[in-house]
Amino acid sequence: MATFVEQSINGLTIGSFYALVALGYSMVYGVMKLINFAHGDLFALGSYLGYTLLIAGSSWVTMHFGLWGGMTIAMLFAFVGVGLAGLLMERVAYRPVYPTGRLPLVVSALGMSIFLENGIMAIWGSRPQAYPAAVVPSTRFSILGLPVTSLQIVILLLSFTLMLVIWFIVEKTTFGAAIRATALDRSTATLMGIDVRVVIFFIFALGPALGGIAGVMNGMYYRAISFNMGWAYGLKAFTATILGGIGNIPGAMIGGILLGLMESLFAGYVSGAWKDVFVFVILIAVLIWRPTGLLGEKTAEKV
Amino acid sequence: MATLLATKNLVVNYGAVQALKGIDIELGEHDIVTVLGANGAGKTTLLKSISRIQTIKSGSIEFKGKDLATVPAFQLAALGVSHVPEGRRIFATLTTEENLNLGAYGVRNLPAGKELQKTKEWIFSLFPILKERRKQLAGTLSGGEQQMLAIGRGLISKPSVLLLDEPSLGLAPIIVQEIFRVIRQIHEEEGVSILLVEQNARKALSVARYGYILELGKVAIEGEACNLKDDERVRAAYLGGSKVSC
């Protein structure tokens, strides 16, 4: 029972990283019909940006603003930094090849992924780095007998708030309707007076920026970060996206949380060493038996 | 009649294929003009060029004396040109109301408040069924309802020019009646100028003041709608040979 509770809380926590990254995946896919393979590396970039800010000047930020202040600033820094990186990526790697079709776009995305991974290695080195214990909030306590850390609570609260905000923007506002319209039919969206470039800008800034925040959370949670972590996270978030139904915003959130839970419970009860394999077995299974995901792409075609 | 919209020597290429080979058409203020022609004549291409979602090779498009060449497509709705595309193109997974609201997206003086509400009520008075279907996903509407939604979505920006691409396509006669009644009504009561592309030549010529007949990317015949109905060639090719009186 103790294992179950602990692994479930752990699963929810990592599930919320996956969900945030998956959300960005899904948003970009919805509008661009592009699987942005570099998305996981943007998440890694977020981890490193937060790390750099927090260790700078022997943790100057944490000393001046406290643990929570430092964490907030690091997340904002990663949010903005990775958002800008996303915009830049769209400009240099996707916009120029967009008119030539989908395959060049995919190749460009793979290229971006390799570029980012190696860029991170060139700047921060190939050896793993670690968020210093002194910058990570880690008070342990129990809620209703459940063992949790203050960091876990913040991660859960913040992730769910962010997801709710995104869901609200996309599903309930006029701009959100414009995003959905652009995803469905660009030229008709243009006829409505929607500036498609603005929508693409928004998507390519916000999607990666969410991944950036998740990167900082992840760094604080596991402490260790490495230049090639984006690859595994990218694939897991991709799995979460597929699980929930690609292009489906609530699906990405649910897929992420579910995947985190399954992975964590598998690690607790079966094998920690095989948990990544388990995740990819799930990916393959979903692709074979339910390629549209649990929620599927929303359709309203008359049969 | 003052000219509102005019194309001059409009040429459009799709790769090596020339879809429009120098088209001159004119639409006045408070006017209805129809563009007829066989499949593939270039009617849709003409409308897309006017609303700037199709790039043109050469020629010009003038709206209220202003050359549209430098205006980005998404700004046309704000200028007062609204295009109801061929095949309706409603956003299937959005609700009827979301589709309508998006029609006003580009129009700054129709903020989400009272003005939009008023215009929406007007649309609902033209097509009462849309009000009942407000919360329904647009993709689940019937074909006729979808066409009404497409027209309503085009009207909600209160355009001065409405480009309509085959609004009667695939609809039952009674719905076609309904659509044409509304076309007349918005023209007469609101003074909207309409450029109407149609396969239903008989109906189109009965509402239009003037008509152009496109053949292979060129204007083959043009004239007052009344005269076109009497034209031997038009009657043979587009009116099934029968005589239609003015």
Ligand SMILES: Nc1ncnc2c1ncn2[C@@H]1O[C@H](COP(=O)(O)OP(=O)(O)OP(=O)(O)O)[C@@H](O)[C@H]1O
């Ligand atoms: N995107 C495109 N790429 C290549 N050729 C095109 C494209 N769109 C249209 N065409 C060609 O241009 C010509 C004119 O097409 P257009 O759609 O304007 O005709 P239309 O008069 O609207 O026909 P219909 O009555 O069938 O709707 C056709 O020969 C068509 O095949």
Ligand SMILES: [Mg+2]
């Ligand atoms: Mg056509």
